[in-house]
Amino acid sequence: MEARKTPLYETHLKAGGKMVEFAGYILPVQYPTGVVKEHLAVRNACGLFDVSHMGELRLKGPDAVRNLNHLLTNDYTEMADGQCRYSPMCYPDGGTVDDLIVYKKGKDDYLIVVNAANRKKDVDHIRENLVGDVLMEDVSDSYAQLALQGPKAEAILSKLVPAGSLPEKSYTAVFDLPVGGLLCIVSRTGYTGSDGFELYTAAENAEKLFGLLMEAGKEEGLIPCGLGARDTLRLEASMPLYGHELSAEISPLEAGLSFFVHLDKDEFIGKEALEKAGRTARVRVGLKVTGRGIVREHQDVFIDGRKVGVTTSGTSCPYVGYPAAMALIERASRKIGTKVEVDVRGRLVEAEIVKMPFYKKEEQ
Amino acid sequence: MAEMKFTKTHEWVCFDGDIAYVGITDYAQQEMGDLVYVNLPEVDAEVTAGEPFCEVESVKAVAEVNAPISGTVAEVNEELLDAPEKINEAPYESWIAKIANAGDTDSLLTEDEYTALLEEIH
Numbered sequence: 030m031e032a033r034k035t036p037l038y039e040t041h042l043k044a045g046g047k048m049v050e051f052a053g054y055i056l057p058v059q060y061p062t063g064v065v066k067e068h069l070a071v072r073n074a075c076g077l078f079d080v081s082h083m084g085e086l087r088l089k090g091p092d093a094v095r096n097l098n099h100l101l102t103n104d105y106t107e108m109a110d111g112q113c114r115y116s117p118m119c120y121p122d123g124g125t126v127d128d129l130i131v132y133k134k135g136k137d138d139y140l141i142v143v144n145a146a147n148r149k150k151d152v153d154h155i156r157e158n159l160v161g162d163v164l165m166e167d168v169s170d171s172y173a174q175l176a177l178q179g180p181k182a183e184a185i186l187s188k189l190v191p192a193g194s195l196p197e198k199s200y201t202a203v204f205d206l207p208v209g210g211l212l213c214i215v216s217r218t219g220y221t222g223s224d225g226f227e228l229y230t231a232a233e234n235a236e237k238l239f240g241l242l243m244e245a246g247k248e249e250g251l252i253p254c255g256l257g258a259r260d261t262l263r264l265e266a267s268m269p270l271y272g273h274e275l276s277a278e279i280s281p282l283e284a285g286l287s288f289f290v291h292l293d294k295d296e297f298i299g300k301e302a303l304e305k306a307g308r309t310a311r312v313r314v315g316l317k318v319t320g321r322g323i324v325r326e327h328q329d330v331f332i333d334g335r336k337v338g339v340t341t342s343g344t345s346c347p348y349v350g351y352p353a354a355m356a357l358i359e360r361a362s363r364k365i366g367t368k369v370e371v372d373v374r375g376r377l378v379e380a381e382i383v384k385m386p387f388y389k390k391e392e393q
Numbered sequence: 394m395a396e397m398k399f400t401k402t403h404e405w406v407c408f409d410g411d412i413a414y415v416g417i418t419d420y421a422q423q424e425m426g427d428l429v430y431v432n433l434p435e436v437d438a439e440v441t442a443g444e445p446f447c448e449v450e451s452v453k454a455v456a457e458v459n460a461p462i463s464g465t466v467a468e469v470n471e472e473l474l475d476a477p478e479k480i481n482e483a484p485y486e487s488w489i490a491k492i493a494n495a496g497d498t499d500s501l502l503t504e505d506e507y508t509a510l511l512e513e514i515h
Contacts (some may be wrong), residue, residue: 047426058426063481064452065427257426257453321474323430323450344452345429352429374448374455376432 035081036173036235044253052145054082057255067258068265068347071221072388075179075246076254080220080227081235084148084169086141092161093137099297100158101131102281102290108133113200113216116289117281118151119299123306124277125284127151128269130218132202140214142174144271158298173235177242178225178262180390181249186215186226188245195226209241220259222266222388264353265346267315267386273326273342274313274355280306283357285313285385311338311357315387316369318343318352320379329372330356330380337362340371346387353387354380397485398461398498399507400443405485406461406492406501413495414488415461417449420511422484425451428477433469434490440464442496447489449480458489463496 032050041048046057056079059067070076088096097105103116112133118126127147132140143151152167159165177186186195189209195217196203202216211234219225230238243251260270269275274284281290282303291297292304318324324343329336338358345352354371365384370377395408403421407414422428432448440446445457446466468491473479479487502510 058453063427065429065478068452261452321430322432323455325455345450347452 035079036232037079037081037239040236040239041079046253046255049256051256052082054145056082059255059257060253062252064255064257064261065347067252067254068261070250070252071179071223071254071258071262072348073180074250075177075181075185076252076258077239077242077246078176078178078254078259079239080176081173082145083174084143084145084151084167085172085229086143086152086155087166087168088139088141088163089137090163091137092163093139095161096159096163097131097139098294099160100155102297102299104291104294105131110135111196111202111204113202113218117275117286118154119281119303120277121298121302123280123299123302125271125275125279125281126154126277127271128275132214132216134204147271171232172229173232175228175235175238175242176219176225177228178219178221179223181246181251182225185242185246185249185251189241208238211238213238220268221262222268222386223262223390261344261346264342264344264355265348265386265388267355270342279357280309282306283309283311283313308360310360312360312363313341314356314358314363314382315385316340316343316354316356316371316380317383317387318354318378318380322373322376322378323352324354324371324373324378324380330358331370331372331377332362332367337369349387397504398501399504400459400461400501401510402459404459404461408495411493411495412467413462413464413492415490415492416488417458417480417484418507419484422481425449425456426453427451428480431473431477431480431489433471433473434466436466436469438466440466440492442500449477460492461501462492462498464492464494467491467493
């Protein structure tokens with residue numbers, strides 16, 4: 030299958046984006062500013078990302094809530110209109126199909142935002158498991174998605190919307206909000222660990238919206254950011270990435286997402302297996318690299334010469350200022366402060382188990 | 394110093410007497426993006442022209458650096474351990490290693506030949 034262009038492809042080229050293929054889409058990995066500056070812009074000012082590759086599914090009908098509770102590990106019984114809620118989605122064996130965010134638009138009307146690489150698999154999995162009176166539609170191609178992330182995001186976006194109309198609380202959304210006259214869904218969500226918004230608009234509005242936001246953010250130091258910074262930011266914020274910290278072989282409980290797994294629900298796909306597994310043998314931990322070098326994914330982790338696990342992601346984290354990694358290791362060895370060594374292409378590099386997240390935004 | 398020479402794999406080499414200074418080219422640093430680590434070779438290590446002898450790492454990737462010439466590592470630029478970004482800022486001033494007992498230099502490219510190679514890539 031040929032890689033697809035997002036509605037912002039030409040915009041990225043004009044901005045000097047270095048284009049790469051990711052999850053079937055051609056997207057900028059960075060702009061001429063470089064990953065480090067893009068990362069720091071999001072922590073200190075603001076960055077704008079094209080995340081149009083993300084998939085959007087519409088779930089509608091009298092049995093919508095019942096299906097969300099059946100398909101997902103989180104509990105959707107009580108949810109106000111305009112709320113957003115994260116959840117893993119599991120196979121019957123407890124492995125993870127994907128992790129996603131559900132938006133409640135109104136009664137019996139939901140939007141599910143899924144990872145681009147998993148979209149087709151998710152659609153098939155959901156279709157096969159739908160029960161009762163409900164309709165699911167893949168509406169990904171009609172949406173472009175932008176992420177405006179950073180402490181200045183609110184100030185920038187406020188210039189383009191009616192006063193007081195932005196979602197105030199984290200994980201809430203406003204549907205049908207005109208942003209510079211372009212109709213958007215705007216949610217206070219993101220994948221960076223900094224404050225910010227995600228905007229969904231009709232694909233044909235994407236270029237104009239991108240331009241309006243860049244113009245509005247000039248004073249605040251807004252710059253466009255690519256996939257490179259998106260990855261370093263989410264790692265610095267210790268957010269799991271499907272295919273790394275989560276997979277068909279890694280359950281949400283192993284990934285440390287028990288907060289989003291409601292075993293007290295009557296039933297959901299994977300519940301039995303997750304209950305039966307009980308306390309998982311391995312757990313996700315954060316590693317701060319204290320030796321010299323950069324730890325990457327799929328590298329063995331040792332304590333006193335004995336292998337205790339393997340890394341799932343790792344890179345240098347520009348804001349906290351040290352290289353960090355996440356790893357799945359045996360539960361007994363998970364204690365904070367434990368010294369470990371990671372096999373970096375044959376060379377042992379020292380690291381320490383530290384509390385996640387590596388970066389946490391200050392409470393406002 | 395003598396004239397700077399280049400390799401097809403985007404390393405540079407420049408002789409000061411018998412000692413060869415070695416680094417990566419501007420094109421290489423641009424392709425890599427922001428460098429966050431340089432895994433320096435060991436002093437006294439024997440290196441072979443065209444074979445990897447150290448690594449540079451950006452946030453996204455690790456790249457091997459080939460030795461432009463055969464020889465013995467005489468000194469490494471330890472300044473790069475704490476400041477790998479110097480390679481991004483000034484690639485032709487940021488040598489990675491000095492190589493002694495340098496072997497054959499016949500296969501190295503002149504600046505004009507290297508510039509022609511870059512034009513071919515683009």
